[in-house]
Amino acid sequence: MNPLSSNWDEIAQRSLAGEIAPEHALSVLTAPSTDLLAMLHASYRVRYQAFGNTVQLYYLLNAKSGLCPEDCHYCSQSKVSTASIPRYPLMSKGEILEAAARANDLRACTFCIVASGRSPAEHELDHVIDAVVEVKRRYNMRICCCLGILKDGQAQKLAAAGVERFNHNLNTSEAYHSEVCTTHTFAERVATVQKVKDAGISPCCGGIVGMGESDEDIVSMAFSLRDLGSESIPVNFYHPVAGTPFQGHNYLTPTKCLAVLAMFRFVNPKAEIRIAGGRELHLRSLQPMGLYPANSIFVSDYLTTEGQPADVDFGIIEDLGFEIVTLSTATTG
Secondary structure, rough: OHHHHHHHHHHHHHHHOOOOOOOHHHHHHOOOHHHHHHHHHHHHHHHHHOOOOOOEEEEEEEEEEEEEEEEEOOOOOOOOOOOOOOOOOOOOOHHHHHHHHHHOOOOEEEEEEEEEEOOOOOOHHHHHHHHHHHHHHHHOOOOEOOOOOOOOHHHHHHHOOOEEEEEOOOOOOOOOHHHHHOOHHHHHHHHHHHHHHHHOEEEEOOOOOOOOOOOOHHHHHHHHHHOOOOOOOEEEEOOOOOOOOOOOOOOOOHHHHHHHHHHHHHHOOOOOEOOOOOOOHHHHHHHHHHHOOOEEEOOOOOOOOOOHHHHHHHHHHEEEEEEOOOOOOOOEE
């Protein structure tokens, strides 16, 4: 047994003191299954310091689907995908407002507007901004946009419209990136996150686990996110979709996913850790345990895959004795 994995109180203390090193993080991912409960208890200690017993709900809108020129091997919307998914241009303002109303009904504190593509054209950005202004007028919700690689000045326009958060995931480690995508670089993703930060927008930046990467790659990604200052970290567990190059990757277990969430919490003690895509598929009956290291989930569906009914998520949160956050108490970084 790795001696580092047996002292979870020490791991928690190191996390809270900002003294977690890569070898500590790797020991979380390689710990024996008999350590799982102690590991989760230690990660909950860290989570509680920043977020108490609260859970933040996010609602995701796939506002533009498919039609993407990038070759991300995991993505059903990429140019190399033959997946049977809806493909449509940017939704109308009315459709975006309808989705915002549903997000509000589902008690989401953050409404996420996602559009496929490498980078938003100016007319697309203006269309999204027009919708954002109206959503902000109608609902007391935080807005997060995910629009691809931003050009100079675009982050400032989003900030002026009231967008509080922008999502642009690293997806994997720098070393493994070329195995995942060849049409843009890891450095380009980092540059967009920096543009967002420079514009005063809170960076939402996470990744995907289960694409054939090593444990060392997962740890490297977690530290890259820490170094970038990501304030909201969605942790996706790869959901294989037929017709994508990575369709054969389906090897994650519930206990491995829980260890990954705990590791992300230890490395990023003050960041939102969100259980994102693949939660229902890979955590299965252990979904409630994921909220001991994580403090946020998506409610309802994802981009091109379905989630479970919102009432099930509400029941999980209630049964744990946790409290759903309203925007007035939400952490904005």
